[in-house]
Amino acid sequence: MVWFILIMAGMLICAAMAVVARRLLVSAIWLAIASALLALLIYLLGAPELAVIELSVGAGLVTVLFVFAISIAGEESNMQQSLLPKWLAGIVVLVSIGLTGWLCLPDLGFNMPQLVPTRLSTVLWELRGADVILQVILIFAGVLGVLGLLSDEQSTVPKERDA
Amino acid sequence: MTLSLVSLVFIAVIGLLAIGLYALLVVRHLIKVVVALQILAKGAILGFILAGRINGQIGLGESLALTIIIVDTIVAVIGLSLAVQIRHHMGTLDVNALTRLRR
Numbered sequence: 486m487v488w489f490i491l492i493m494a495g496m497l498i499c500a501a502m503a504v505v506a507r508r509l510l511v512s513a514i515w516l517a518i519a520s521a522l523l524a525l526l527i528y529l530l531g532a533p534e535l536a537v538i539e540l541s542v543g544a545g546l547v548t549v550l551f552v553f554a555i556s557i558a559g560e561e562s563n564m565q566q567s568l569l570p571k572w573l574a575g576i577v578v579l580v581s582i583g584l585t586g587w588l589c590l591p592d593l594g595f596n597m598p599q600l601v602p603t604r605l606s607t608v609l610w611e612l613r614g615a616d617v618i619l620q621v622i623l624i625f626a627g628v629l630g631v632l633g634l635l636s637d638e639q640s641t642v643p644k645e646r647d648a
Numbered sequence: 649m650t651l652s653l654v655s656l657v658f659i660a661v662i663g664l665l666a667i668g669l670y671a672l673l674v675v676r677h678l679i680k681v682v683v684a685l686q687i688l689a690k691g692a693i694l695g696f697i698l699a700g701r702i703n704g705q706i707g708l709g710e711s712l713a714l715t716i717i718i719v720d721t722i723v724a725v726i727g728l729s730l731a732v733q734i735r736h737h738m739g740t741l742d743v744n745a746l747t748r749l750r751r
Contacts, residue, residue: 489653493660500664500687504671509679516683523690530657530701535710535717539693542717547686547724554679554728558735561742567674568743574673582666586659593655601704608707609714616711620718627722634729 489529496522509560513551520544534605657698664691678731678741682724689720 499519506512520543528536567574609617651659668688675681693713700709735741 486653486656489656493656493663497660497663497667500667500690503683503687504667504675504680509677512680512683516686519687520690523694526657526660526694527697530697530706532697532700532706532710532713535693535697535713538714538717542721543686543690547721550724550728551679551682554732557732558679558741561677561740566676568676569673571674574670577673578666578670582662582669585665586662589658590655593652593658595652595654595702597653597702598704600701600706603705603707605707605710608705609711612708613711616715620715623718623722627725630722630726631729634726634733 489526492522492526492529496526509555510552513548513555516551517544517548520547531600532605654698654702657694661691661695661698664688664694676743678734678743678746679728681743682727682731685723685727686720689716689723692716693720 496519499515499522503512503515503519506515521540524536524540524544527539569577664687668684668686668691671684671687672681675684693716696709696713696716697706698709700706700712703709731741734746738746740746
């Protein structure tokens, strides 16, 4: 129980630090730490396969992507003023999230039931086979989108110079 | 009042969603917007795992959360490459400055 509280508090603090950090690289690293703590929490909840995936994708791949994008696009940290006024954003978040918590929390007073061991592969391939096909299509669409975005430059820049 | 473990994890889900929503409303940098979306997706993943765990069908929750992880990663990839392109074409990553469609 104490471990759960510590891990959750650490995860929330890391997520908050990722938002308020001034430098983008520091923000990406806080996000990676939050992701690793989330993977630990998922493992403790009894889903080790997903914990491994979250650790390798969330803390590994996404961080590499962020560092790559920041090194290309460059740091530009002179926009400290927020989009909405901070008090207004705070009120919106407090009202929406507070309402959700207030409605849901009293119904969650029971203890966690005993874990029934199931195999992820059985559920994934036999019950949710359509999901797997959807995921493959999504990954393919993502790759196509990135290719389209990143190869756009060579074809459009000469045209715009002519115009 | 003592909180059960389910309520504790649910509070963590609510906290992650709150931080992500607040960041999405406040942040002006395009790459930081992607960070906010990542935090929101983490809350969704934890929520699915918790739902599967208290339902006794953790495999189902895991397979749904796997879909969330994949979608979330693709959103990050597309968002970051869009940010790189916008930086090339417009010269800025400020959301407030990107109100025009043409250069």
